[in-house]
Amino acid sequence: MSEPLVLGIETSCDETGVGIVRGTTLLVDEVASSVSEHARFGGVVPEVASRAHLEAMIPTIERACQKAGVKLNDIDALAVTSGPGLAGALLVGVASAKALAVGLGKPIYGVNHLAAHVCVDQLEHGYLDQPSIALLVSGGHSSLLLVPDVTGEITPLGQTIDDAAGEAFDKVARVLGLPFPGGPFIDAAAKEGDKTAIDFPRGLTAPKDLLKHRFDFSFSGLKTAVARWVELETKNGNEVIVNNVAASFQEAVVDVLLRKAIDACLSNDVNTLVIGGGVAANSRLRQVATERCADNKITLRIPRPGLCTDNGAMVAALGSELVRQGRTASPIDFGTNSSMDIRTVIEK
Numbered sequence: 001m002s003e004p005l006v007l008g009i010e011t012s013c014d015e016t017g018v019g020i021v022r023g024t025t026l027l028v029d030e031v032a033s034s035v036s037e038h039a040r041f042g043g044v045v046p047e048v049a050s051r052a053h054l055e056a057m058i059p060t061i062e063r064a065c066q067k068a069g070v071k072l073n074d075i076d077a078l079a080v081t082s083g084p085g086l087a088g089a090l091l092v093g094v095a096s097a098k099a100l101a102v103g104l105g106k107p108i109y110g111v112n113h114l115a116a117h118v119c120v121d122q123l124e125h126g127y128l129d130q131p132s133i134a135l136l137v138s139g140g141h142s143s144l145l146l147v148p149d150v151t152g153e154i155t156p157l158g159q160t161i162d163d164a165a166g167e168a169f170d171k172v173a174r175v176l177g178l179p180f181p182g183g184p185f186i187d188a189a190a191k192e193g194d195k196t197a198i199d200f201p202r203g204l205t206a207p208k209d210l211l212k213h214r215f216d217f218s219f220s221g222l223k224t225a226v227a228r229w230v231e232l233e234t235k236n237g238n239e240v241i242v243n244n245v246a247a248s249f250q251e252a253v254v255d256v257l258l259r260k261a262i263d264a265c266l267s268n269d270v271n272t273l274v275i276g277g278g279v280a281a282n283s284r285l286r287q288v289a290t291e292r293c294a295d296n297k298i299t300l301r302i303p304r305p306g307l308c309t310d311n312g313a314m315v316a317a318l319g320s321e322l323v324r325q326g327r328t329a330s331p332i333d334f335g336t337n338s339s340m341d342i343r344t345v346i347e348k
C-alpha cells in the first residue's frame, strides 16, 4: 500500500501555507504571505492577516493541488494548525480544513504549530531520532524541548521569559532602521559587519541565573542594550555602523541559543539537535550550530530555510507522522487555541 497523502494548512500568523506530502516526501509547499501588508505597521496586524488568509485560501489550495498533480479526492487525511497563533487567523485555516474534511469524508488532525516546526525536518532528513532535543526559535516562541516522540510526548525544558528570539530580531531591526520582518535584513547586514565590534550581553548565562533559568532565554535586556548603545553613539555624534551592530547583536543571540541547546543535549544524554522556526533560517545560527555540534559529537538537523519559516508543508509533515503512528484523528468540533501548550500535539 502506498504511503498516505496528507494536505496541511497553516494560517497561524501572516502566511497562508498549503503543503501536500506523501509519507515523508514533500510534493508541494505553497505559501501566500501577507507580510508586505503589515510592513508599514512594523508588526503583524491580526485583522489584516485574517482577511488576507480568507482571500488567499482557495487559490492557494488550488495552486498546491495543481502543482502536485493531486486531486482533492486523492487526499487521505487533512492536518491544520489549531494553535498557537492569532485567533482570527487560525479560525480561517481551521474552518477551511474542516470544510474540506467534511466534504471529502476524510479524517482531520488539528495540530500544534510548534510541533509542526520540529516535525518538518522529517521531509528533508528522514524520521527524527528518538529522543531529540529541539530548539524552536520563531517570532512568537523560543523554547528548548525534549522530544521523545513528536506525535505525543514533548517536554519543555525552557523557554523565553520575555521576548522571543525572532521578536528581538524584529525589534532591533526597527532600532537600526531596517525593514520588517527584521530577521532576514539583520542576517544580510551582519554578513558585512564585524561581530566582535560590540560586546552585547548574553541573557541568563551568569552562574546565578543558570541556577533558576538554565534552559530559559531572555532577549529583552539585549534589545534594550542595543537601543541604548545606538542612542548613546548618536548623542555623542559618532557614526552608527549598522552592519557592526547587526553582526554583534546576532552573535549574542546565536551564542546564547546554542550554548543552552548544546547544554540541553549533553545534560540529557541526547545526541540529536533539531532546530526549527523562522530564526532557524539565520545563516550565522546555522554556521555556529554546525561547528558546535561537530565539536560535541551531536548530530545537527536543520531544514532548509524555506521550511524553517511558517509553511503548510510542516503541518502536512506532522499530519503524515500522526497517520503513520496510528494516532486517532481530531473530533470535527475541535476549536482553535491561540495559546496552545506544546505538550498538546493534537486536538482531541
Ligand code: KG4
Residues within 6 Å of the ligand: 013, 137, 138, 139, 140, 141, 165, 166, 167, 169, 170, 181, 182, 183, 184, 187, 277, 278, 279, 280, 281, 282, 283, 308, 309, 310
Ligand atoms: O516561524 P516564523 O515564520 O513565524 C512564527 O511562528 O513566528 O518566524 C518568523 C520570525 C520573524 O521574527 C523573523 O524576523 C524571523 O523569524 N526570521 C529570521 C530570519 N528569517 C526569519 N531571524 C533571523 N534570521 C533570519 N534569516
Ligand code: ZN
Residues within 6 Å of the ligand: 113, 117, 138, 139, 277, 278, 309, 310
Ligand atoms: Zn512559526
